[in-house]
Each structure stands twice: as C-alpha cells, then as structure tokens.
Amino acid sequence: MMNDMEKEIIASHPPAEVKILRDGPIMIKGVFTFKDSSGKISKGEQELYICRCGGSANKPWCDETHKKIGVAN
Amino acid sequence: MDKTDKKYTNGEITVFWQPHKCIHATTCYRELIEVFNPRKSPWVNMDGAPTEEIIRVVKLCPTEALSVSYNKAMEADMDADRSSESPESIAEARVMEDGPLVIRGNFILYDTDGKELRHLKMSSLCRCGASNDLPYCDGTHRKIGYIGK
Numbered sequence: 001m002m003n004d005m006e007k008e009i010i011a012s013h014p015p016a017e018v019k020i021l022r023d024g025p026i027m028i029k030g031v032f033t034f035k036d037s038s039g040k041i042s043k044g045e046q047e048l049y050i051c052r053c054g055g056s057a058n059k060p061w062c063d064e065t066h067k068k069i070g071v072a073n
Numbered sequence: 074m075d076k077t078d079k080k081y082t083n084g085e086i087t088v089f090w091q092p093h094k095c096i097h098a099t100t101c102y103r104e105l106i107e108v109f110n111p112r113k114s115p116w117v118n119m120d121g122a123p124t125e126e127i128i129r130v131v132k133l134c135p136t137e138a139l140s141v142s143y144n145k146a147m148e149a150d151m152d153a154d155r156s157s158e159s160p161e162s163i164a165e166a167r168v169m170e171d172g173p174l175v176i177r178g179n180f181i182l183y184d185t186d187g188k189e190l191r192h193l194k195m196s197s198l199c200r201c202g203a204s205n206d207l208p209y210c211d212g213t214h215r216k217i218g219y220i221g222k
Contacts, residue, residue: 016176017180
C-alpha cells in the first residue's frame with residue numbers, strides 16, 4: 001500500500017518518460033525509482049542515461065562510448 | 074486438458090505446462106534457469122524474469138509442452154487498478170546484472186523518432202546492444218556473454 005505522501009507525489013507528477021535515443025542511450029526522466037544491479041535505490045525527480053551500446057566503461061551509465069564505437073541502433 | 078497439466082501466471086501472462094508432451098530437450102532451463110528450474114517445486118517461477126523473457130523462452134520449446142498466453146482479464150485489471158486502488162504506481166527502472174533494463178509502473182516509452190510505443194505493465198530494454206529486437210531485450214546478452222553492472 002502507498003502512503004499519503006507517495007499518492008501525492010504520483011498525483012502531482014506526470015508519468016516518467018523513457019526515451020530511446022538514436023544510436024545512443026536510454027534516457028529516463030521524471031519521477032521514478034531507480035534500482036541498480038546491486039539493489040541500490042534512488043528515488044524522486046531525476047534524469048538518467050543508461051548505456052544501450054554495451055560499451056560504456058561506467059555501466060550502467062552512458063559514457064558516450066557509443067560515439068567511439070559507432071553503434072547504430 | 075490432461076490431469077497432470079499445470080499453469081503458472083505472473084498476472085500478465087499464463088504459462089501452460091503439459092508434462093506428457095515434454096521430450097526433455099532442456100531448452101527452457103538452459104535458457105532461463107531463473108524461471109524454469111526442474112530441481113525446484115514448483116519448477117516454474119514466474120517472478121524469475123520479465124514477461125518478455127519468459128515468452129521468448131517458452132517459444133523456444135520444441136514441443137507443445139510449454140505454451141503461453143496473455144491473461145485476457147489483464148486490461149480490465151489494469152483499468153480497475155487505475156480507478157479503485159490508486160493511480161498507477163511511480164515508475165521503477167531496474168538494472169538487471171548482465172542483462173536488460175526493466176521498467177514498470179507509470180511511464181511512457183518513446184522510440185528514436187519520439188513516437189510513443191505501446192507497452193505492457195513491464196518493458197525489458199536491451200543494454201548489451203546486440204538484441205535482434207531493439208530496443209527490447211531478446212536474451213542475446215546471454216549468448217554474447219554481456220557483462221554489465
């Protein structure tokens with residue numbers, strides 16, 4: 001069950017936007033919960049860029065390696 | 074329907090298991106031991122992987138022993154969730170180790186042209202870059218040995 005604060009957050013925010021950027025990362029923007037592979041959580045308003053080329057040296061984050069390796073997706 | 078037939082659901086899809094049709098090709102558990110584990114009881118754990126991944130592996134079954142269908146009541150359930158309980162939950166994006174990015178809850182998915190993509194309760198997005206079904210995960214990360222926090 002959600003508490004009142006969470007309900008309020010949902011009511012006052014539009015859905016999170018998940019955008020597949022051409023030849024680049026996944027952008028997630030808005031109010032959402034993010035869990036990394038170790039289970040670490042960040043909540044609230046945020047804008048994150050997740051590597052989609054598999055080549056980042058700083059996963060899960062995009063580090064622009066896609067530009068070097070020239071992915072097309 | 075045989076007496077030994079079983080079904081398993083995650084609320085979104087139902088996997089049907091007809092043991093008398095199984096030829097023990099072992100495809101399902103070699104592909105997705107998190108869901109299909111013959112050493113466990115029940116041997117199918119529907120929470121072990123995202124829906125798309127379960128569907129993918131069920132389709133690899135060389136016989137009709139494993140089959141899958143979307144729950145018909147799903148959309149009605151989703152509408153009921155919205156109107157009664159609460160608004161949709163805050164979106165959750167979760168990074169699967171060596172696997173995809175799984176997103177659920179209240180989110181809108183846009184493709185590279187900015188066009189909205191229809192999605193189920195959950196979307197599983199490729200992180201390894203090698204999927205044949207981009208932007209979605211198709212399990213290729215296992216074949217290429219993708220490693221990614």
